[in-house]
Amino acid sequence: MRHTRRLAAAAALLTTATLMAPGTAAAAQDPALDRQALQGSLDAAHQAGMYGMLSTVRDGNRTWQGATGVADVTTKRPMNPRMTHRVGSISKTFASVAVLRQVERGTIELDAPIGRYLPGLVPGERGEQITVRMLLNHTSHIADYLAPAFPSLLEGRTDSLDEHRFRSIKPAELVKLGLEGAPTGEPGATPGSYSNTNYVLIGLLLEKVTGESAERHITRNVIRKAGLRHTSYPRTPRIPGAHSKAYESWYGLIDPPRDYSVYDMSYVRTAGDVVSTMDDLNRFYRELLRGRLIGAEQLAEMQKTVPVSVGGGYLIYGLGLYAADLPCGRFWGHDGAVFGMGAQSLSSPDGNRQISFGMNLMKYQKIGDDGQLEPSEIDTAMANHLLFALCGKGGATAKSEKKPFVPLPTSRMTVKR
Numbered sequence: 146m147r148h149t150r151r152l153a154a155a156a157a158l159l160t161t162a163t164l165m166a167p168g169t170a171a172a173a174q175d176p177a178l179d180r181q182a183l184q185g186s187l188d189a190a191h192q193a194g195m196y197g198m199l200s201t202v203r204d205g206n207r208t209w210q211g212a213t214g215v216a217d218v219t220t221k222r223p224m225n226p227r228m229t230h231r232v233g234s235i236s237k238t239f240a241s242v243a244v245l246r247q248v249e250r251g252t253i254e255l256d257a258p259i260g261r262y263l264p265g266l267v268p269g270e271r272g273e274q275i276t277v278r279m280l281l282n283h284t285s286h287i288a289d290y291l292a293p294a295f296p297s298l299l300e301g302r303t304d305s306l307d308e309h310r311f312r313s314i315k316p317a318e319l320v321k322l323g324l325e326g327a328p329t330g331e332p333g334a335t336p337g338s339y340s341n342t343n344y345v346l347i348g349l350l351l352e353k354v355t356g357e358s359a360e361r362h363i364t365r366n367v368i369r370k371a372g373l374r375h376t377s378y379p380r381t382p383r384i385p386g387a388h389s390k391a392y393e394s395w396y397g398l399i400d401p402p403r404d405y406s407v408y409d410m411s412y413v414r415t416a417g418d419v420v421s422t423m424d425d426l427n428r429f430y431r432e433l434l435r436g437r438l439i440g441a442e443q444l445a446e447m448q449k450t451v452p453v454s455v456g457g458g459y460l461i462y463g464l465g466l467y468a469a470d471l472p473c474g475r476f477w478g479h480d481g482a483v484f485g486m487g488a489q490s491l492s493s494p495d496g497n498r499q500i501s502f503g504m505n506l507m508k509y510q511k512i513g514d515d516g517q518l519e520p521s522e523i524d525t526a527m528a529n530h531l532l533f534a535l536c537g538k539g540g541a542t543a544k545s546e547k548k549p550f551v552p553l554p555t556s557r558m559t560v561k562r
Contacts, residue, residue, distance in 0.1 A: 178209045186530040187213045193522035197224040197389055200502035201423035202534040216389030229386040229420050230503040232488040233481020236419040240347050241281055241465025243363045245443040252354050262353050274332040280346050281464040283453045284337035288326025290319045303398050313411045319345045339455035341416040348415030359415050371432045376421040382409045389505040391485025396508050405484040423501040431496035473536035500534040
């Protein structure tokens with residue numbers, strides 16, 4: 146069955162990464178925000194087939210906010226740049242910051258085994274070999290739980306997405322699914338292997354050390370400290386605040402794409418449960434990179450990178466964030482995807498130049514008979530928007546010495562035949 150070939154790599158479900166070429170000095174940043182051009186580049190993604198997008202670009206004290214397309218394909222309600230949005234694995238940066246704040250307090254050691262804090266949860270030698278750092282930078286080599294959590298996807302069917310819409314699953318159950326999978330390597334080996342199981346364990350670690358739920362702790366000590374007003378862990382399957390629908394295509398298996406904006410997010414927990422706005426995301430990374438959430442020593446730990454395998458490519462991954470080398474320099478951030486929604490946030494090292502953008506249609510690409518994703522005009526348009534926002538004039542057309550920039554690499558999973 147053709148679709149079975151396509152979806153045999155569903156273990157990469159919701160994996161987040163960005164595959165980017167090493168940066169060149171080809172294009173210097175243009176400090177001006179060309180608002181008309183930014184809107185035009187955003188509109189190009191909608192014209193290419195994306196239902197709706199919202200984006201916020203910041204340069205110094207100047208901000209541009211834009212939206213394109215529709216939030217609801219039935220009512221034609223338009224997108225609004227201030228809408229709240231599920232941001233998927235961008236949540237990992239929030240969780241990592243919370244852990245590093247505990248490292249500063251001396252309650253967690255980065256290079257201590259996870260078994261010290263959660264005895265028995267990771268059984269046997271792995272519990273003593275896998276450290277907190279290995280969880281944060283994906284070198285634990287614990288398998289991702291997402292494929293066994295949604296088993297029909299491995300069979301070329303999407304039944305699991307609907308069957309589990311209102312399922313509540315405990316973190317320990319997710320960890321068990323990951324641990325039952327074959328390890329992707331030896332603990333600490335590089336390249337690492339991206340796994341959501343790592344950050345569910347991080348949530349359990351925070352709960353053990355702090356004595357409160359991970360979501361409550363991160364809200365009090367990271368989200369509020371950063372001054373974020375529209376960022377939260379939803380308490381129900383509904384997205385709080387004004388938001389768009391969340392349309393999932395799953396590479397054409399769901400036709401027309403179905404709305405999954407109402408969904409129990411316990412299946413991602415601290416690995417991907419955050420709802421935010423694009424303006425809040427920019428503020429969060431700005432506060433982080435300027436040393437206002439953690440000190441210089443812990444920020445330096447976050448920015449110690451290793452190669453991490455994901456979706457057939459590699460990330461330059463630190464502790465809960467990655468480096469993106471663009472034609473105009475290095476940027477830091479993360480991206481994320483859940484059923485029907487995706488987002489990406491990147492910032493210059495000083496937090497001056499930033500973009501956060503989101504979209505409401507996922508897995509829109511087609512997969513060829515060779516099992517590879519076919520080029521999409523949507524991807525090209527989104528890449529151009531991001532590069533123009535961060536690198537200014539010439540950024541979108543700058544040529545890399547190696548691979549071109551690929552946005553939202555969540556959709557760039559390896560598909561085995």
